[in-house]
Amino acid sequence: MSSEIASAYQQLKETSQSRWTDLIQGDKPVIMVGTATCGRAAGALDVLESIRKTLGDDHQDIPVLEVGCIGHCYAEPLVIIAKPGGEYPPLLYGYVTPEIAQLLVRDYVFGEDPSLEFLLGAMETNELLPSMNDLPRSTYEHYIILENCGRIDPDNIDHYIATGGYGALAKSLQMQPENVVEEIKKSGLRGRGGAGFSTGAKWQICRDSESDYKYIICNADEGDPGAFMDRAILESDPHSLIEGIVIAAYAAGTQEGYVYIRAEYPLAVQRVTKAIEQARQSNLLGDNIVGSNFSFDISVFQGSGAFVCGEETALIASIEGRAGMPHHRPPFPAVNGLHGKPTIINNVKTLASVPRIIDRGADWFSGIGLNATKGTTVFALAGKITNTGLTEVPMGTTLRDVIFEIGGGIPEGRQFKAVQIGGPSGGCLPESALDLPIDFDSLRDAGAMMGSGGMVILNEDDCMVDVARYFLEFTQNESCGKCTVCRLGTKQMLNMLDDITKGEAKLEDLVTLEQLAHDIKAGSLCNLGKTAPNPVLTTLRYFRDEYEAHIHDKHCPARRCYNLMAYYILPEKCQRSCDACVGTCTVEAIYQGKTGIKVIDQDKCVKCNTCVEACPPQYNAITRISPLSELPEAMPPMEKK
Amino acid sequence: MTDFPPEITKEEMGKVSLFLSNINSTFSKERSNLIPILQEAQNRIGYLPHEAMLGIAEFLDIPDIDVYSVVTFYNQFRLNPPGKHSIRVCMGTACHVGGGTVIMDAWKRRLGIDKRQTTPDREFDLDTVACVGCCAMAPVTVIDEEVQGKISPTRVDGILLGYQIERKKESQSS
Secondary structure, eight states: OHHHHHHHHHHHHHHHHHHHHHHHOTTSOEEEEEOSHHHHHTTHHHHHHHHHHHHTGGGTTSOEEEEOOOSOGGGOSOEEEEOTTSSSOOEEEOSOOHHHHHHHIIIIIISSOOOGGGEEEESSOOSSSOBGGGSGGGGTOOOSTTTTTTTSOTTOHHHHHHTTTTHHHHHHHTSOHHHHHHHHHHHTOBOTTTTOOBHHHHHHHHHHSOOSOOEEEEEEOOOOTTOOHHHHHHHHOHHHHHHHHHHHHHHHTOSEEEEEEETTOHHHHHHHHHHHHHHHHTTSSBSSGGGSSOOBEEEEEEEOSOGGGGSHHHHHHHHTTSOOOOOOOSSOTTTSOGGGSOEEEEEHHHHHHHHHHHHHOHHHHHTSBOSSSBSEEEEEEEESOSSOEEEEEETTOBHHIIIIIISOOOGGGOOEEEEEESGGGSEEEEGGGTTOBOOHHHHHHTTOOOTTOEEEEEETTSOHHHHHHHHHHHHHHHOOSOSHHHHHHHHHHHHHHHHHHTTOOOTHHHHHHHHHHHHHHHHOSSHHHHHTTHHHHHHHHHOHHHHHHHHHSOOOTTSOOGGGOEEEEOTTTOOTTOOHHHHHOTTOOEEEBTTSOEEEOTTTOOOOSHHHHHSOTTTOOEEEEOSGGGOOOOOOBOOOO | OOSOOOOOOHHHHHHHHHHHHHHHHHOOSOGGGHHHHHHHHHHHHSSOOHHHHHHHHHHHTOOHHHHHHHHHHSTTOOSSOOOSEEEEEEOOHHHHHTTHHHHHHHHHHHHTOOTTEEOTTSSEEEEEESOOSOGGGOSOEEETTEEEOSOOHHHHHHHHHHHHHHHHHHHHHO
16 A cells, blocks of 8 residues: 555656646746735735736746745735746845836846845845845744745645655555654644644544544634734645645544635635645545545635634534534534534644644654744734734744844834734733743743734834723624623723723723623633633733823823824924925814914814824924823914905 | 615616525535525625525525524625625724724725715725734725725825726716
8 A cells, every 4th residue: 555655646746847847947037926915915916917018928938926925024025036047046026016027027037137136135045145044034933834935836736746745645644544643742733723732632532532424624714813824824835734634634534624714815715725626636635545545625614704713613613504603612623523523623834834744753843942832833923013924933932032033123213012912812012021932831821822823013102002902892893792701791891991092981990890801711611702801911911000091191101092192283393384284184184373384173183194194204293192181272273364 | 783784676686586596506405505605695696685595594494593693693794785896994903003993984984984884876885804914014905805005094085086087987988
């Protein structure tokens, strides 16, 4: 049996390799454009069109590939140009516009000038040019889960197979399923969905459960606002995920699989569906996979926009066609899950790690990271940070290194205030917690949570009460309504926070708020309710003074809270002859005062910040004022002659 | 939820009947098909009118209320007819700290409608979305599946102006 699988895979690989080299044609240049959703938002499709147009009919043979997200979202749209046999290694260009793309094609693809002024870095270490590996951040990073993202064509299975893809599946199929489970256990892989349960142990439980039929579900319902790494993997490297699912299915003895993707990710749905179709055609899914006697297939299920469906029992209810309400565990899904059958539910990142572990061995994987938590973790950096995008670091890296060394710190010379980690279930950590080595347990002790790994960085302009209110509004909206404390308790907490941000609360309310938070934690069935108060509790723990300022002085220290602040034009800085703010004000709330300087009509102002951006930096005359009692009296309008 | 959904038009009713008569060939009568059926119905009809929900309940042989409960549970399903262009304002964390509410206010002000409503001329409908995963481009608005990054209140005006000019051209050419 074993030799049959090996030869079947060998044949598959050779076919793919020859098809892939036919497409790439050895000596021809190759152009790759990052067209994941983030790239598209930055205009990658226009860049793509411009490249195709510049190539024209005469150069249709030069392959232009649409790849996924390489993680450097701040520099989107990104283009990679490789000229085999040329002087330079593949080069990565950032901030590409359609015009720059045209220039790159003319000067570098047709000509010999690599247009270094637009270069971000070379893709490989070399002696001529600095490469992406030479960036200081790369000393902290370790790419395992994301290693293919943005480097291979997600729509072409041949590219994945030609670079050794599905080799781990062939290897697993030649092993006994128990040994595959053993290998994953030995590697120390823990679920990357947030809870950190041992993946191998979960598979073992499912394997040991007696049943005629078993399921595996990949949880790609990435609901945490601020997290986008799963989307990047689904869009950039769907085959790694599919390979991981098939290996898990074989190890745990399941017959049918689902990928549960949220409907807000249309491109991810499209790319995964296509990848599954291609895998089927190559006999990597379906009956007798690569010549073995193991049969298995996957279908895509689209979630319909309910955050609670990221909770595994709610997710199952959703696939069964019911409203996504969680139920009590145990029994755990690994024993009694979808349609009452044992079901494994693993996160995208967990499953995408599996092929690498099988390929390179458990010892290699367990050599990375910490004792308690092996391997790497992916973070999505967003908010007030220079290098927004994705990064992957070994467990145990400190938050400070991630934010300041990899993320490049806070832009515009602002001060770091807090990092919100783990989405609505997580918390806000202040400067003093930044030296914490990242791990499931350390973050939990600090009051936050790893969650899916979304990191939103906040600076001095962000109000912590407002952030806590934002998350609570989110969970309150998404509460499924099953447990009373969650349904009504979060609503009460939200009302109290509303009062605080309006300056209408009393100091005693903070005590009630804290009490209620603990009650909700204790009385909720699922993790949505159990973790919903976390953003409030962490901000109360680390930023209590801000709450007190709102209550005592009706002062929002960040001057953010709508009801506690106002925009004001400083008369001494305003320039009489300049009309920039008047022209841009979206509600015509700015008029010319008696002395000729501009004045904001507070009754009309909607506080949209447009005038601040319009005010020329040399004047910088518009400021926010809080509390409202400090707002000077408005100057009457200029008299018309 | 907003006001009671408006009465179904003849054209929409035709789409509903067509969908219900073909439902047999695409889906089997299993309860677990409910969400995929609803998604498909919304794709075809644009929203989920009363008549469609009743038909789907009958097809799956489940109580009407079960269909209604699923439809109202998930954010994706809508009971109101869509506008010609759908506007989804991202309310993710990064968009929030980047001024997402300000952007939402700008859309509301310019379109004169609230969240989950459609303009009277059925040109635009407005809603929020939890997070589209383009946090690096915050604040984000998705217009007809196309993600627009780094939105400001003035860009809201600009985008709407673009549609206005387009409509003017169309009416002139026709």
